[in-house]
Amino acid sequence: MTTDHGYPAVRMHIAGEWCQGGSGRTAPVLDPATEEEIGRVPLATPADLDRALDAAARGFGTWRDTPVARRTAVLHAAADLLTERAGAVGRIMTLEQGKPLAEAAGEARRVAGTLRWHADDARRAYGRIIPSAPGTLLSVRREPIGPVAAFVPWNFPAGGPMRKISAALAAGCSIVVKASEETPATAMELVRCFADAGLPDGVLNLVFGEPAEVSARLIASPVTRLIAFTGSVPVGKLLAAEAGKVMKPSLMELGGHAPVIVCADADPVTAARRAARAKFANAGQVCTSPSRFLVHESLAEEFTAAFVAAAEAVVVGDGLAEGTTMGPLANERRLAAMERLVADAVARGAKVRTGGERLDRPGYFFPPTVLTGVPADAELMREEPFGPLAPIVPFTDLDEALATANALPYGLAAYGFTESAATAERLAGALEAGILSINHCGGSVHEAPSGGVKDSGYGREGGPEALDAYLITKRVSHLLAG
Helix, strand or coil: CCCCCCCCCCEEECCCCCCCCCCCCEEEEECCCCCCEEEEEEEEHHHHHHHHHHHHHHHHHHCCCCCCHHHHHHHHHHHHHHHHHHHHHHHHHHHHHCCCCCHHHHHHHHHHHHHHHHHHHHCCCCEEEEEECCCEEEEEEEEEEEHHHHHCCCCCHHHHHHHHHHHHHHHHHCEECCCCCCCCCHHHHHHHHHHHCCCCCCCCEEECCHHHHHHHHHHHHHCEEEEEEEECCCHHHHHHCCCCHHCEEEEEEEECEEEEECCCCCCCHCCCCCHHHHHHHHHCCCCCEEEEEEEECCCCHHHHHHHHHHCCCCCCCCCCCCCCCCCCCHHHHHHHHHHHHHHHHHHHHCEEEECCCCCCCCCCCCCCCECCCCCCHHHHCCCCCCEEEEEEEEEHHHHHHHHHHHHCCCCEEEEEEECCHHHHHHHHHHHHCEEEEECCCCCCCCCCECCCCHHHCCCCCCHHHHHHEEEEEEEEEEEECC
16 A cells, blocks of 8 residues: 555554554654655554564574574575665655665665675674583584664664664574654565565564654563664663663664865865765765865865865755755754754854755755864864765864864764875774775775774674674583593
């Protein structure tokens, strides 16, 4: 069933069944390009959440005992289905989140690759045999931790859920996913791929609801053994504290405020073009988005001119419209934040070089915005913008730039541009971030870990490290008979 907009009827998935929830409570889903309601999302009751937890407990026993070859086959089958459905999933994503259709369909295809990577990693959760005393067999086993409670945001409606679902299932865990009420149908379509691929009932459960109510019940439940969260620093700290009260480990992928250091020997035009492309992807609503541009004073004018040109070449519009290269912001909250951050910077002496005001049309549209002369005490330099704002700040020497880059309590991503191998190594050693890109602004990849330091969280997603949080390490010492 779909609406007149082509948007599917949203359902939760509990114990293998699609359901609306016990209370009939729903919330609107809006198209950020038009501000029109395109659907309703069901909100779980405590009884619904308890059913999901019970299902996850039963599903864990089934999935843990499923041979790894069978688990891998199911995950690959789900990845194949998602690849086949990427265009349709992308259209749903654009309707509810706003990003251009090409970005959305690309995200769906990319996370199918994430699932394939983790499916194969399921075969590599190795234990080991340790040389020991005669007559004793000493071994180390890696075993699934148990049912997982995962909380994911709206900015990557496919990527956010899949990174947790795929790692949990590959490790042999069951999972209850609380997805965003603003982008629920994309998560629903991901879950449908797993169900259609033959995943046993109860292994993957999907719920929506009031965030505080859902998180409190899922975290406190004795069923869940790991809390996995992607989102803001304040909410992450709150959930980590609640998990700590019941002695549960947590995996936290939180926000950042990524510096870009453009060194004196860099090509300013190339750096500007590459940085701008990353800055305006997903309308800047990316936790690793470059967001503080520290440019050597000798290059600042040329870099700024090239960056402004790149910003003005972005085509802002409905993500379903042909030619659109940047969609709207996802919601009214982000739009208000952009207006507040720009107003504060201008009041403190900054100059808007392009953009700066919401577009005069329906939808949550805010143009690519470049500012210069932004002082260090401006909110934009201290608060993650999570939108298409780019403050450009000149620096005199690299020590100054590194001090500025590391001054904030965040440490997710950082970027540097230099033609010197020695300078690149200095950046790699000195920048306080879990992810660093030199001479490009690349995103996450399946084969390498991503994660933050300081207030940006702990634990890693991607690469061989991705399964670590979902596995326990058990030492077994066996005194042999005789």
